[in-house]
Amino acid sequence: MKPIALDAMGGDHAPQVTVEGALQAHKAGVPVLLVGDEARLRPLVQGALPIHHAPDFIAMTEHATEVRRRRESSIMVAMELLKRGEVEAVVSMGHTGATMAAALFVLGRVKGVERPALLVEFPSQKGRTFLLDGGANADCRPSFLVQFAAMGLAYAEASGVRGKVGLLSIGEEEGKGNALVLETYPLLKEAFKDRFYGNVEGRDIFLGTAEVVVTDGFTGNVVLKLAEGEARVLFGWIKESLSTGLLARIGGLLVRPALRRLYARVDPSSYGAMPLLGVEGTVFIGHGSADARAVKSALQRAHALVKAGLMDRVRASIQALHV
Amino acid sequence: MKPIALDAMGGDHAPQVTVEGALQAHKAGVPVLLVGDEARLRPLVQGALPIHHAPDFIAMTEHATEVRRRRESSIMVAMELLKRGEVEAVVSMGHTGATMAAALFVLGRVKGVERPALLVEFPSQKGRTFLLDGGANADCRPSFLVQFAAMGLAYAEASGVRGKVGLLSIGEEEGKGNALVLETYPLLKEAFKDRFYGNVEGRDIFLGTAEVVVTDGFTGNVVLKLAEGEARVLFGWIKESLSTGLLARIGGLLVRPALRRLYARVDPSSYGAMPLLGVEGTVFIGHGSADARAVKSALQRAHALVKAGLMDRVRASIQALHV
Incomplete structure (x- = not known):
């Protein structure tokens, strides 16, 4: 199975807490890809997890609409990976508005939503x-x-x-x-x-x-x-x-x-994080204040829902409205 | 001080529970006037509390708008007593909608509300x-x-x-x-x-x-x-x-x-009951499922708020909006 992308730079205590949660989820059998600043992540990970470099990130205090012109931010890069089918889902404990905006902008909506x-x-x-x-x-x-x-x-x-x-x-x-x-x-x-x-x-x-x-x-x-x-x-x-x-x-x-x-x-x-339903991809958004346990739960939950065929179920359920 | 009128017929367990609560409040120093069917109330009260007769009452399952044509219902009679200044406040554990409708209909709104x-x-x-x-x-x-x-x-x-x-x-x-x-x-x-x-x-x-x-x-x-x-x-x-x-x-x-x-x-x-603010009189409305303790609390609260000059404070606070 392809990995779950974690916005390693998102959240009040990133990247320490996000990496710690990712390592815990990895041990529990969830394949995780960290997305973020490689120079900051590498010493924390020590080779235990793959990293996809993203040089920029959206801070909790910035405006959600920033994502449109910040294509190299970790959340935008993660969404692009999901769009291209290189990961199964995106999990972020970062800026809720920015994550929703990035998901909508890159993935678009499920037809009928x-x-x-x-x-x-x-x-x-x-x-x-x-x-x-x-x-x-x-x-x-x-x-x-x-x-x-x-x-x-x-x-x-x-x-x-x-x-x-x-x-x-x-x-x-x-x-x-x-x-x-x-x-x-x-x-x-x-x-x-x-x-x-x-x-x-x-x-x-x-x-x-x-x-x-x-x-x-x-x-x-x-x-x-x-x-x-x-x-x-x-x-x-x-x-x-x-x-x-x-x-x-x-x-x-x-x-x-x-x-x-x-x-x-x-x-x-x-519970770790909330799914954003209705975008064309599995996206979970957590509290900025999330601890490592919440990050782990969110990754596990995203993994389980992907395996349970969440996206196909959502598409079918929406389609059934229009029959 | 004039008494607080209690709609003795209002609530899921009326009049037993309302009378019990009224007796408890009376013992705690709150003057209470029971409003309801005298024949049913008299044996419960055994002379310990005054009763104002009202032959009719609005059942919990009836429509709130019934109050307009049910002038002899306990809640309408209680509101009339308040309107005439014979009681200081009305407390009801009965039909919330009917109590609000009766208060609006009989007492009207505070100017500016x-x-x-x-x-x-x-x-x-x-x-x-x-x-x-x-x-x-x-x-x-x-x-x-x-x-x-x-x-x-x-x-x-x-x-x-x-x-x-x-x-x-x-x-x-x-x-x-x-x-x-x-x-x-x-x-x-x-x-x-x-x-x-x-x-x-x-x-x-x-x-x-x-x-x-x-x-x-x-x-x-x-x-x-x-x-x-x-x-x-x-x-x-x-x-x-x-x-x-x-x-x-x-x-x-x-x-x-x-x-x-x-x-x-x-x-x-x-807490007993919620005040209905903005009508021209002190009215408290409680849960239909209220027990005797809640009835007592509601009566005590109404009594305390009347003593604290609630109505004058509400009128002054609303007037200050229009200065």
Whole structure:
């Protein structure tokens, strides 16, 4: 299998953390190609991984539109490798906007997709909930959400989850929601028939009521960041409350391993990165603050999804909308 | 002080739970007037609380617009008492839509308010975050959000919290957000000067970055239900993980009281009910599933806010927008 290209220069702690994550993924059996400044990468890698040189990179503080005139930046070079079929996928922990712009510019959109979307995975009581759009499109039209649903169902299936798609709203009944939801509901019903669950509410994301949830990128991004923030703050409070009083402190020592395992389950960095669905190639985008474990997870996930035929599934699912 | 009117017939477990909560609030020093079917209430109350008879009530399954022609329903009678100045506030755990409709219909809007909004309180790392709109207006115009900000700051101050207002968005920088946010940002800046914090993100609600957060009622309601759902699911998982393995089980017994106190802090029912701001009177609306403790909290909160001069503060804050 061809390697997964990692934008080794992308992220707050690049290239140290990206290289470390790549080495871990490599040990776990994922073929990785580092893309970035060879002079900086070579001493970190010490021959353990192949490097594709890219002299430039887009800093986290630059503007996303920079990519158009920065053809030798690591993210643009990585996308070109994917476009030419030399790698199977691109993973970047760098500038989210720049990565999306580079993907769109170099790879283009899947036929039938108006707007690519970011997919977010949440742990749920029933397993996992796949939500999109996680923030690629702040304002959406109803047709975008129908395409998000098709791509989300395809991604879920490639991840081994068959399920239904729900429309995020503020009431279960048809007729509850904002203007976008009211217009989207009948379109989803027509396109997906009994695979459309109907409206779901905020709480259903963690309950796992529908496996795939679609919403506009504004709401989706607020949801993503709220869920992360709440988990962090709650676990911080738990830690605090287990260090107050002798009994709680003794108990705290005993339950620490169990709570740590649980936090790893809900911690967003265990998911590594979000796929950008709807561009002509497999692209995963992670947090700029990603640690080596997140980089490794992202590479493993990209590898697994490529093997599961993600792109063909997405194309087929979108095509089925137009039959 | 005049009493707080409680719609004794509103909620999934009315009138048993509403009466129980009212009795608890009464014991805690809150003057309560029960509004509802006297024949059903009298045996529950046994003379401990005054009752104002209302022969009809709006069931949870009925349509909100019913209130217009159901003048003898408990919620409409309660609003009429407030309008006539016979009570200080109305609290209802009944039909949210019907309560909002009754408040608007009977009390009308505060001068200068285009749309009333529901305010939600979240626990935060710094204390409390007041978010609005919690779901009264699925689609909003920028001017609505400016009024929400004015009302939210007034409510926060009446609750003893002086602070800034943030605009919920998907990036901290000005220029990040959807069309509504981009249009609202300069209006908030102009109206609130240095009391406008700028954009905040989902995570900031629990971090407590800005004390008041404004957003449209669709996003706000998704946020509210997600936050509740996540807390419930996380605490369920914690309970589960503390019953697996001998050490964790022993530890679990020791930490249970600390975790219980913590859950009470994040549990939405400890807040009792949400104020509906922007109508000409103090109105609190709770969950239909509220228990007696939530009813008591709601009555106490309404009582405290009336004493803190909530209505005058809201009117003054809205007036200041038009100077």
